[in-house]
Amino acid sequence: MHELGVVFHVIDQIEELAEENKLTEVSTVTLQLGEVSAVIPEYLVDCWNWAVKKHEIMKECKLNIEKIHAVTYCEDCKETYATVEHGKTCPHCGSEHTYLVTGNEFLIKEIEAC
Numbered sequence: 001m002h003e004l005g006v007v008f009h010v011i012d013q014i015e016e017l018a019e020e021n022k023l024t025e026v027s028t029v030t031l032q033l034g035e036v037s038a039v040i041p042e043y044l045v046d047c048w049n050w051a052v053k054k055h056e057i058m059k060e061c062k063l064n065i066e067k068i069h070a071v072t073y074c075e076d077c078k079e080t081y082a083t084v085e086h087g088k089t090c091p092h093c094g095s096e097h098t099y100l101v102t103g104n105e106f107l108i109k110e111i112e113a114c
Helices: 003-020 041-054
Strands: 026-034 062-068 071-074 080-082 098-102 106-113
Touching (some): 003 026, 003 106, 041 062
Antiparallel strands (some): 026 106
16 A cells, blocks of 8 residues: 555655744645546545654644546647546547646645644
């Protein structure tokens, strides 16, 4: 389960920011998670709830997840489409000359702290 490693990485980054900014408590973290990022939101939340209890500054920290939809662009017809629904093949023209535009992200969007 790589979600636990991802959670530890996010916690490390937040603790560094907290130290730099002399924060005493982090209450909420909002992550943006791409639809095809290979991170399972439910596992991420479970790992988060377990891991934050081990970090004094984040003991009660809540995790919010914002989903970023996967969108693919077709180089032949210049259209975009929903990646999960159609995969690599463009539903507009049938081309496979496509690439992912959004949906693979994993970003810390916002941190609420004291």
